[in-house]
Amino acid sequence: MPELFGKINRKNLSYFLIATAVYVLFVYWCxxxxxxxxxxxxADLFLFRFIPWTSWKRNKTTGKHRLIPELVETILAAVAIAFVLRLFILEAYVIPTSSMEKTINIGDYIFVNKLKYGPRMPMTLFSMPFTHNTLPFSSRPSYKTWKELRYNRLPGYSRVRNYDIVVFNFPEGDTVLPDLTDKNETYYTLxxxxxxxxLLNHHKILVRPVDKKENYIKRCMGLxxxxxxxxxxxxxxxxxxEIVPEQVQYNYFLMAASGNLxxxxxxxxxxxxxxVNYNEYNAIFEIPLTEKNxxxxxxxQLVRGIRKHESVDPAFSQQQVFPFDRNYLWTEDNMGPLVVPKKNMTLPIxxxxxxxxxxxxxxxxKNNLQIKENAIYINGEKSSSYTFRMNYYFVMGDNRHNSNDSRFWGFVPEDHIIGKAWLVWLSLEKNRSGVKKIRWNKMFKIIK
Structure with a gap:
């Protein structure tokens, strides 16, 4: 034993102590x-070397390191670092819809900060790394639901606040129709x-776990x-x-002075x-505008008349509005009041x-809810109140009349939260080419 410790290099011992301290902090965090x-x-890697960790990289004859094993080691190290960064710190996303314009545009590539609210640990154990819910160049699922883990979130350095722009899994995305072509429709709306x-007779149904639902991005309005x-x-x-963010926009009806825009x-x-919507019958445009625009x-002198859109009558609402009940004659512009549930809060029901x-x-x-004989039963017991086990959030898009958000499907559960939108690192205009495709004024812009 003295001979064993006598062979320990002081430099390697320093590396071991630093690595161990960092790792112990990581374990404590987890x-x-x-x-x-x-x-x-x-300890064996840095100090004792009972296991020949690097022997596979050496030529047995010359004892020198071989090129291919060195290259493989470098690639594996890079993949491991990228995996850890994606899981615990930052993840890249691309914006496919206009629901957050003008804060975030279609074609914006963003980084999402997972540390702020605390990284959510994977809930689907068997999943292809660096994919979300489908395999590359395929519609086949990139995961297996053989084993699903309970929700667990590591401590973050902040909590979700009003007006934060958050990325989350779409709550109604648990059941999907893979062959559905209209992306504005969901299983539940149909x-x-x-x-x-x-639906069951004419469509294939796919059920997804929480962390494999589609990713959405919205602004948190209700905590x-x-x-x-x-x-x-x-x-x-x-x-x-509300303190209306500068880039929030609403739809307006207008007539162009020249007849066209x-x-x-x-x-x-x-x-x-x-x-942009155009009614040929009366030559009226419907377009989204910020207050400044x-x-x-x-x-x-470009328009002859302009009026803000407001959905007043539920009978003329273009979308089904939460909570989809005839006793709630709500629209996207007039709804509530409603209480956003909080963990351990008890509400009369x-x-x-x-x-x-x-x-x-x-x-x-995951309770058994039944309504019978004009009474509410939860897990077989007649109930007049309920205590919530999770926090929930009410979110809305900044493009208020062109956003599929909580007004149309309800609350976002805490276990669906992924992180806070942080930075636009690349912004591309879909309908342009070459250098003109890049929105230079959006590059490396902090998202607020």
Whole structure:
């Protein structure tokens, strides 16, 4: 034993102590202390060398390192570092829709900060690394649901706050129709339209675990415990009027003085063609505008009339509005008040408000919910109140009339939160080419 310790190099001992200290802090952060056994591996790697860790890289004849094994080691190390970064710190996403314009545009490539709220540990154990829910160049699932892990989030350095832009798994994305071509429709919207039996008879159904649902990005408007209301398109949080971010936009109806809106005008206002609607019958355009762009157009000679869109009558709403109950005559611009559930909060439940919280109780928190004989039963017991086991959030897109958000499908559970949108590192305009395709003014922009 003295001979063994006598061979230890002081430099290697320093490396071992530093690596061990970092690893112990990591284990403490994770809370999985059984991982401490790996310190024995570190000790052998840096100090004792009972296991010939590098022998496979050496030529048996000359004893020199071989090129290919060295290259393989470098690639494996790079992959391991990228995997750790993606899991615990940062993940890259690309924005496919206009729901967050003008804060974030279609074609923006962003980094999401996972450390801020704490990294969520993988919930699907058997999954292809560096994929989400499908294999590359295929529609086949990139995961197997043989073993699913319980929700676990490591400690972060902050919590979700009002107006944070968060990335999360789409709550209604647990059941999908792979052959559905209209991306604006979901399994649940179709169930409400044509019935579950019809869907099951004509479509293939795919069920996804929480961390394999599609990724969405929205602005958090309601925190756990908040009371939220929307009046004439304006959000009120606990009775206080929202602080409207500068880039938020609403739809407006307008008539162009020349009868048409030129592409140069739309480009100057940074308006996406995807959100422009034109009614040929009365020559009226419907376009999304920020307050600044609205004021600019109103003062110009380019339009003959302009009026803000407001959805007032549920009968004329273009989308089904949460909570999909005839007793709640809500629209996307007028809804509430409603209480956003908070962990350990107890709320009275009755036949009037159960539509607001039925999905939380039965799906997200996995209880057996039944309504019979004008009474509510949870796990077989008649209930007049319910205590929530998780935090929930109410989110909205900045493109208020062109966003599929909590107004249309309800609350976001805490275990669906991925991280906070942090930085736009690349921004590409889909309808342009060459250097003009790059939006230089959006590059390396902090997302607020």
């Amino acid at each position: 809370g999985n202390f059984w991982l401490l056994f790996a310190i024995l591996i570190l 169930v409400r339209k044509i019935g579950r039996d019809s 756990p415990g908040d009371t939220l209301r929307i009046l004439h398109g304006t959000v009120y949080i606990n009775g206080y009027k 030129g592409s140069d005008l739309l480009d100057s206002l940074d308006i996406s063609w995807y959100d 609205y004021a600019s157009l109103e003062e110009s 009755n036949l009037d408000n159960i539509p607001l919280y039925a999905r939380i109780i039965s799906v997200y928190e």
